[in-house]
Amino acid sequence: MDFELSDVQEQYLKSLRELCRAEILPHTRAIENDVEILQRNLKRLGDFGLSSLVYPEKYGGSDADAITNTLAWLELAQTCPSTFLSMGASTGLCGYTIFKLGTEEQKEKYLKPVARAEMIGALALTEPSVGSDLAAAKTKAIRDGDYYILNGSKMFITNGPIADCVVVLAVTGEKGGAHRMSLFIVDKDCPGWSSGPPLDKMGVRGSPTSALYFDECRVPAENLLGKEYEGFYRVMECLTFFRIGMACFSLGIAKASLTEAIKYAVQREAFGTAIYNHQDVSFRLAEVKTEIDAAEMLILQAAWQFQLGNDATREASMAKLLASEVGKRAADVAVQVHGGYGYISDYRVEQLYRDARLGEIGEGVSEVQRMLIARSLLLD
Ligand SMILES: Cc1cc2nc3c(=O)[nH]c(=O)nc-3n(C[C@H](O)[C@H](O)[C@H](O)COP(=O)(O)OP(=O)(O)OC[C@H]3O[C@@H](n4cnc5c(N)ncnc54)[C@H](O)[C@@H]3O)c2cc1C
Structure with a gap:
């Protein structure tokens, strides 16, 4: 596996990070009550080229590789899980199914506008x-x-x-x-x-x-x-693409939770010292970081297999299964580190904790992921 990025890819991800921090992150709480913020975010990301990244240029995309796309997904997922989910359902589920199965006329009429976020799918x-x-x-x-x-x-x-x-x-x-x-x-x-x-x-x-x-x-x-x-069988194949996306959804939440927890733990004091200096706190964060990196490797492995054109069903399921558990645990640890404040909606971890729970349900519950992984073992 080779995850080295070119300067162009690095630059794209840097610009995306800047956009996410400047324009999307400030509205992650308000978006819960205002669908216009979501619609604005989707349009902005469409203009930026994120929602069309992997599609060929003739459909308005950039023909990007799956690794770059995955890293870009992670950037958005850790910024705003809601925007990520809606963008993914539109382009990663609806758009991708049309891309794989559609006629040229269907792609012209639906894939192009969905990829540019001019239509929501x-x-x-x-x-x-x-x-x-x-x-x-x-x-x-x-x-x-x-x-x-x-x-x-x-x-x-x-x-x-x-x-x-x-x-x-x-x-x-x-x-x-x-x-x-x-x-x-x-x-x-x-x-x-x-x-x-x-x-x-x-x-x-x-x-x-x-x-x-x-x-x-x-x-x-x-x-x-x-x-x-043939719809049932074909759509099951198409789901693999955004199953990697749902793994990114959970890992993004895990990463955001860790960032919030570290930030809080170094400034909050208890028993005369920053709570980070209590070994129970710092060791929990060390474990979360270890799990995050393990899940990220599985996600990149799935993206790599996908990029090679191999069947990535098992890798995508393994990535989603682990990432969803890591996302939930990381958000849980982050709430605990925040103590009472973690339970209050002024703090981001309260929202991340609620968002994380979807990871084990959406795009196939964890039991179904285990079923798919177990089935694949018999085909080795
Ligand atoms: C926020 C959100 C967004 C969603 N977006 C979409 C979407 O865009 N499009 C779409 O089509 N769907 C969407 N879904 C639906 C989602 O994919 C389903 O909820 C999920 O696949 C589970 O189906 P179910 O809810 O009917 O649960 P069920 O299939 O009824 O399962 C309930 C529980 O039974 C157990 N179970 C079921 N089967 C097995 C088994 N074989 N072995 C062991 N245990 C099992 C599991 O514990 C499971 O959680 C969304 C759901 C949510 C919550």
């Missing part, structure tokens, strides 16, 4: 009664001439309330099952779909999540994404 797999076991999904798409008619509902969809287009997984025909499912790009203009109100969440409150409802929703047949009946 979403990926709708989960349903009210089905999440981990997606093969049991029930949303239906029945062909009717030049259209498919979609009926059903989706749940917990990131960007649901603000999406301009949504990639939807639906059973094509009357019978269900993984081998009967297809993907559709449902445009804002398609009649018959609506979003529920933003769900009142524990964390990442700046990233709106909602149910989506499809009621006799008419989708042009040309919006079928990929081949009919």
Whole structure:
């Protein structure tokens, strides 16, 4: 593995860090109650080229390698997990699925504007009664001439309330099952779909999540994404890309938590000395740093495999599994180091602690990651 960056890559990451610190970090608390801040952030990052970084130039991207993209993701994730999640759902889930499976016309119409953040995308797999076991999904798409008619509902969809287009997984025909499912790009203009109100969440409150409802929703047949009946298998392959993203989400939270904890521990005094000088505090921070570096190596390994064009399913799952635990532990330690102040919303660690919990749930719960890793062991 070779993670050495060129001067151009270093310069890009430095500029991104400056942008994140100057324009996004100051609003990480306010974003929880103001979706316009999120929309402004997404547009700014689109203009900066972050959301299109890995896509080819002909789709408005920079053709960047997966390592640079991963390091850029980490920069944003440690600045604002909510913005990162929404950008990732738009370009890393919706955009990437269109990039891998779409026709040139679909890429022109949807990928380009999604990559530039002129359109906000979403990926709708989960349903009210089905999440981990997606093969049991029930949303239906029945062909009717030049259209498919979609009926059903989706749940917990990131960007649901603000999406301009949504990639939807639906059973094509009357019978269900993984081998009967297809993907559709449902445009804002398609009649018959609506979003529920933003769900009142524990964390990442700046990233709106909602149910989506499809009621006799008419989708042009040309919006079928990929081949009919192959949707389930193809979308599972596409998820690997942003599974590395969700690992970055958690690691970003871990890094931010450690920074906050160190800052506080060197200035807060107890028993006549900075609390950092109490071995129990500094040793906990030493352990967090060790775990952060271990998770970062797994993430870079996954990105490296991805970059080589190899199947990175196992590496992405391992990276997400470990990073999500490290993110949760790091935020927990940071709250503890802050004592009572850690429990108060004036301090960033209170928010990071709430945000961190999503890491073990979003884009496949940790149990599913263990299942994928265990399955892969039998193929070695
Ligand atoms: C903030 C947020 C944003 C999200 N964004 C999106 C999105 O953009 N698009 C989308 O499609 N979905 C999204 N989701 C949904 C998310 O992917 C699902 O919540 C997740 O996959 C789990 O599905 P579930 O909630 O139905 O849990 P279930 O599948 O019902 O699982 C519940 C629990 O059962 C246990 N369990 C389940 N299966 C197994 C097993 N095989 N072995 C052992 N234990 C098991 C686990 O403990 C698991 O946590 C989002 C969720 C949240 C909270």
